[in-house]
Amino acid sequence: MTPALLARLLSGEGAALLASLPPYDEAAAFSLADRLRTEGFDPDLVAAALTQSRLRARGERKFGEAARSMLFTVDGLEQATRQQVGRLHARRLSDSGSRRVFDLGCGVGADARAFAEVGLRVAAVDADEVTSAVADFNLRSWPHATAVHDLAENVSVPTGLGARDVAVWMDPARRTPGVSDIQGRTRRTFRLDQLAPSWDLVRELCAGAAAAGVKLSPSFAHAQIPPGTQAQWTSYDGEVVECVLWWNDAAWDPGRSAVVISGQFAHEVLERDAEGANPEPARLDRLHGYLYEADRAVIRAGLSGALVRRVDGAELDTGVGIVTSPRDVIVPWAKKYAVTDAIPFNIKALRSWVRDHRIGHLTIKKKGASVDPAQLRRQLRPRGDNDATILVTRVNGAQAVLMLMPVR
Ligand SMILES: C[S@@+](CC[C@H](N)C(=O)[O-])C[C@H]1O[C@@H](n2cnc3c(N)ncnc32)[C@H](O)[C@@H]1O
Known part of the structure; x- marks a missing residue:
């Protein structure tokens, strides 16, 4: 989708078309598109509205009912943090004393929404123009949260004594631009040197912030954990979904840890819980x-x-x-x-x-x-x-x- 098409989708005619669509049904999508085109709607607008309808239906797995009023891109939905996990990130930053958060590479704004929900002031940027506009749309319920089109590299995050309440959140893209699969999703990379924004920038910005979190692949190697940070592997419904590195005030228990989300509960396991374990293997x-x-x-x-x-x-x-x-x-x-x-x-x-x-x-x-x-x-x-x-x-x-x- 181009920025111009997104703007049309959010304007009078496009917004009315999107709001008029029935719950998404794959089997009926083709004939519905045909009917709308026959009624005189522009084919590009019909395709964009139906894509949103399909992505909203798919997004319910991550966001429940909230997905019905959100916008997505294919990659953005794929990479978005699920609601329950985002809420844990938000609580962590808020409980670390943060009141403002810079979300540098915000995607469609899933984490940013969770930050806004707990009352954090959110300044989000994304390098992709459409994605940042989608994130800004998804943040429209919170006047203290905005997303703009910019590079993380251009943002100057306040540091020092006057910025004790400022947090940085980063969820670098782990995709190889230009390499797509059949569904239009770009291919994943597991290499730290292919992160965007770069691993160097991530470490520099996070280390300089009063509190920071960076979401990385669950395959993140133990040997790469920067000193003084807390690496936290999180599973949702038995699947390991991320490894977040927490820095400075957000690194409550430096070292390795795990969070297991099952149902409404999140259980944390820390390195000290493992200390002194019986080293004898079973017989x-x-x-x-x-x-x-x-x-x-x-x-x-x-x-x-x-x-x-x-x-x-x-x-x-x-x-x-x-x-x-x-x-x-x-x-x-x-x-x-x-x-x-x-x-x-x-x-x-x-x-x-x-x-x-x-x-x-x-x-x-x-x-x-x-x-x-x-x-x-x-x-x-x-x-x-x-x-x-x-x-x-x-x-x-x-x-x-x-x-x-x-x-x-
Ligand atoms: C994994 S997604 C973020 C997902 C987000 N946390 C969420 O839950 O919706 C990473 C985003 O970083 C953006 N990005 C990549 N390089 C960037 C850069 N240098 N500056 C700003 N954004 C960047 C990509 O466009 C992509 O949307």
Whole structure:
């Protein structure tokens, strides 16, 4: 979409057209476009309005009902922080004493909206003209928040004693401009030297601000964490969605940490929670009781030790994130299973187990093991009335299979 077309979409005729569209239905989109063109609407305007309608429907996954009154670009929606996660960013900056935030590379303004919602004054910029206009539209409910078309490089962020309440937020683009997939989304990059704005600028601006946060890929390497910052891996519904580096007043617990969002709750795991964890790995002949599987954000943060400590157990293998313990403990950021059996990985023995227990419905999980679950299922030939869940993993360096029952 061009800036001119966006302006038309937001003006009288375009805005009325967008507001008149029914809830998006992929199957009816083609005939609807046809009808609108026949009624005399300009084809470009019809295409732009229908694209917004489609993106709003898709955006509900991230923003719920609010998406129905937002605008998006294809890339902007893809890269936008989901509402619940943005609200955590906003609370963090606000609780760090910030009252103003410079959002440098604001995309369609998802984080900026969350900042505005908690009362922060927001000055947002984006290098892309249409994207910045879309962000400004998405901020229209908050007079203390604006987005303009500019480069982060051109913004002079106040620093020093007079700027104790000024925060910087950055969510650099991790896309390779000019390389698009079939849906028009630009290709992702995982390299720090391909961030836009650059990694150098990010570090300079964040280090100089009273409080700052920068959202990076969940694959961010532990070795790259700048001294004194807090690296926080966040998962939403079991998927690790980001690693945010918090700087200065926003780095409450420097080092590695994880935030696990499940439902309305967010649970934080810190490096100190893992200190002094039992380093002894588990033994296959002593697997009994319960098995705890740490959330992926905790594993990415390298904090499985926190689970070992919490359940007073032993990790199956270093870094695998699965811990055995005879104790029945509630851990909101781990899944819990009862272990009913554990054997070394051996197809013949496993096939006998499946046959003897008349397992017809078999769930195969794997963690840290090199097996193909589909192929293993064919080899095991499950037949019978019973259900079972097995985990193929490593126990103290050797492949093993654990028979599990989920526990609430
Ligand atoms: C990942 S998106 C931001 C998403 C945003 N946090 C949200 O939740 O909607 C990154 C944005 O940075 C912008 N950008 C890239 N380089 C920039 C630069 N040098 N200055 C300002 N913006 C830039 C891109 O146009 C893109 O919209």
